[in-house]
Amino acid sequence: MYNTSFIKKILLAAAVVFLYSCDKDFNAIGDDLIGDDHFGLESEKYDVIAYNQEVTPIQSNSLVTNALGIYDNPVFGTTTANYNTQVGLSAYAPSVGEDPVIQSVVLSIPYFSHVKTTNTDGTHVYELDSIYGSPNGKLKLSVYESGYQMRSSYYDNGSQFAQLYYTNQTEFEDAKKPYAATGKPLNDGNVLENSEFYFDAKEITDITKDKDGKEVKTLVAPEMRLNLNKAFFQDKILKAPKEKLSAADVFQDYFKGLYFKVERSEASPLSNMALMDFSKGKITINYKAKTDITTDEPTVTEDRSIVINLTGSNVNLLQDVKDADYQNAVASHNVTNGDRNLYLKGGQGSLAIIELKDFASKLEEIRTNKWLVNEANLVFHIDAVKMAKKTGDEQAQEPKRVYLYDFTNSTVLLDYSADASSSITSDRRMSKVIFGGIINVDATTKRGTTYKIRITNHIRNLIKTATATNVKLGLVVTDDISIITSNKLKNRIQMANPNEYFSEAPRASVMNPLGTILFGNNIPAGDSDYDKRLRLEVYYTKPNK
Numbered sequence: 001m002y003n004t005s006f007i008k009k010i011l012l013a014a015a016v017v018f019l020y021s022c023d024k025d026f027n028a029i030g031d032d033l034i035g036d037d038h039f040g041l042e043s044e045k046y047d048v049i050a051y052n053q054e055v056t057p058i059q060s061n062s063l064v065t066n067a068l069g070i071y072d073n074p075v076f077g078t079t080t081a082n083y084n085t086q087v088g089l090s091a092y093a094p095s096v097g098e099d100p101v102i103q104s105v106v107l108s109i110p111y112f113s114h115v116k117t118t119n120t121d122g123t124h125v126y127e128l129d130s131i132y133g134s135p136n137g138k139l140k141l142s143v144y145e146s147g148y149q150m151r152s153s154y155y156d157n158g159s160q161f162a163q164l165y166y167t168n169q170t171e172f173e174d175a176k177k178p179y180a181a182t183g184k185p186l187n188d189g190n191v192l193e194n195s196e197f198y199f200d201a202k203e204i205t206d207i208t209k210d211k212d213g214k215e216v217k218t219l220v221a222p223e224m225r226l227n228l229n230k231a232f233f234q235d236k237i238l239k240a241p242k243e244k245l246s247a248a249d250v251f252q253d254y255f256k257g258l259y260f261k262v263e264r265s266e267a268s269p270l271s272n273m274a275l276m277d278f279s280k281g282k283i284t285i286n287y288k289a290k291t292d293i294t295t296d297e298p299t300v301t302e303d304r305s306i307v308i309n310l311t312g313s314n315v316n317l318l319q320d321v322k323d324a325d326y327q328n329a330v331a332s333h334n335v336t337n338g339d340r341n342l343y344l345k346g347g348q349g350s351l352a353i354i355e356l357k358d359f360a361s362k363l364e365e366i367r368t369n370k371w372l373v374n375e376a377n378l379v380f381h382i383d384a385v386k387m388a389k390k391t392g393d394e395q396a397q398e399p400k401r402v403y404l405y406d407f408t409n410s411t412v413l414l415d416y417s418a419d420a421s422s423s424i425t426s427d428r429r430m431s432k433v434i435f436g437g438i439i440n441v442d443a444t445t446k447r448g449t450t451y452k453i454r455i456t457n458h459i460r461n462l463i464k465t466a467t468a469t470n471v472k473l474g475l476v477v478t479d480d481i482s483i484i485t486s487n488k489l490k491n492r493i494q495m496a497n498p499n500e501y502f503s504e505a506p507r508a509s510v511m512n513p514l515g516t517i518l519f520g521n522n523i524p525a526g527d528s529d530y531d532k533r534l535r536l537e538v539y540y541t542k543p544n545k
Contacts, residue, residue, distance in 0.1 A: 041374060046359040046536040048378075049338040050520040053474075054330040054350050055505050059487035060316040061165040064480065067316060067347070067513050069139055069199075069262055069273030071132045074391040076345050076515045077323040084172040085278055086150050086257040086312025093246050094306055097289025100238040103303075105228040107143065107187070109281035109310070111199060111274065113222045126222050128201045132397055132513055133272030138265040141197035142185035143226060145236075146257040147175035150313035165315035166490045167348040167510075172317060176259045179232045186258075189227035196267040199224075199274050224276075233285055237306060252312060273513055275479070281310035316510075318347045325386075326350075335496045338522040341383055342534075344402060345515030346477045351505060352518070353407055354378070354473040359459070359536055366463055371540040376459035377436075378404065380451045380475070380518040381532035387447070387517055398448045399477040399514040401429045402437045403506060404455070407474030410486045410504050414457035428480040437481070448516070459538060476509035477516065483508040 067081035112129040119125070148171055151163045178184055187194050204220040236255060237245070244254040264271060285306045322330075329343045330350045342352040380402070387396055406413055415435050423430035430438070439448040455473075462468050485507045492503035523533040 049355040051339045052333040057168040057490040060167045065275045070271040071273040074389045075396040078321045080319040082317040083260040085314035090307040100289040102230040102287045107226040110223040130275035134270035137270040137272030138268035140263040142261045143187040144176035144259045146259040147177045167318040186228045187226040283308040339520040342518040346512030352475040360470040374539040376538040383517045403478040408471035478508040479512035480508045
């Protein structure tokens, strides 16, 4: 009993010391959340300057996900996404066998999908994720052998640098190689695999035979399945000189890769686009071959396979035809007074730059009066009227999340780093929910209304650290909030300040084909949307005088 009581006293004392220590750390100027009766919680709003910035051709190699298809966005225009990738054998120096004869060559790449329902027989009904545009859209899809030698690095004056590839490189299109024997792409099967291709959500049933000859059924989630030309792979792989299949570097020089090209299908005026993880794709070559011939055993023909993975260097190639209003908005931005609307679009698109000049001019007043910051937010209102534009029955799909970052230094904000919250789903856009940027949706219209981003720590740091720089902030759409790396522009852009350049943008924005239109700051008083203009709102606790 004595020991228990003593331990309780020690724990109580430790808790008091801990809370006192926390309170001391928490009560720095501009860094507090105080609940004392001598303080009152008040809101202050500050004007900002926000304007558009076009993202010109940008690095698009080695992305986690890549777009393939044609997306007709009613608001932003049309984006066409092609793809080029290296390939590699799953095992080098394979034993091909004697007199190999191909049975089938199948290219398979899984789609992002989820199960909607499970049937009584154990089969499933799937819904595809990350599909943009008409759900009934079709494409003309062509898969070519690539004639472009991709490298992961290069040397310059004795130093090694990463090789970058960009959204607008036409060399890949110029280097595509139709199969010489037919003059056609490699996917020369039925029309649903080429001229009338569509992203099929149907579950696939694979039927194989076990060692006893009994059929075995395997259910496979939706994926791209294309039959490729058997004669090409008979010559290219099964009849290849052994040294060409001996090692990765030799093989990549011999078989440079695949080029996926999309065009509009004559079978349908509607098209669409998918985000895919090509790195999970593979080519399976099934063939029969004789075992090694010996003097002691008879020759036996057996089933064999060789797998080629879609691995190595790759690049997403994007072509944009901009809507006239969008083109005008990014071409005539107002860096002095800000823009009425902010156009955010992923890929080779556009972003917004935000400057907190009004707040910066009040810093000394805030420090002198010892105002303590409880919370600071930027709330971006979506221009629902502009985003309501349709092409036929199709309305522009809205990005689920936007990402605010330090534009000046191309790095994260303090609030991003401080947020350790994780997603309760597998959605790569849904962690760091405290930091925010997740779309708020109207319950009736099911369309977006706002994006709210918390920058409390960023504002506190500006207040308590006199030497902190009031950096420009950048706002982009994002497809993965965990990816904070930036990709380089092909050519850097000089800003209004002759000493500043725009040279890179967040990688996750390059991965997202969607866009949204937000209200900026430059909306005149009396305008019906004046209250939706972008402002910085800071909640303080102010000492009573």
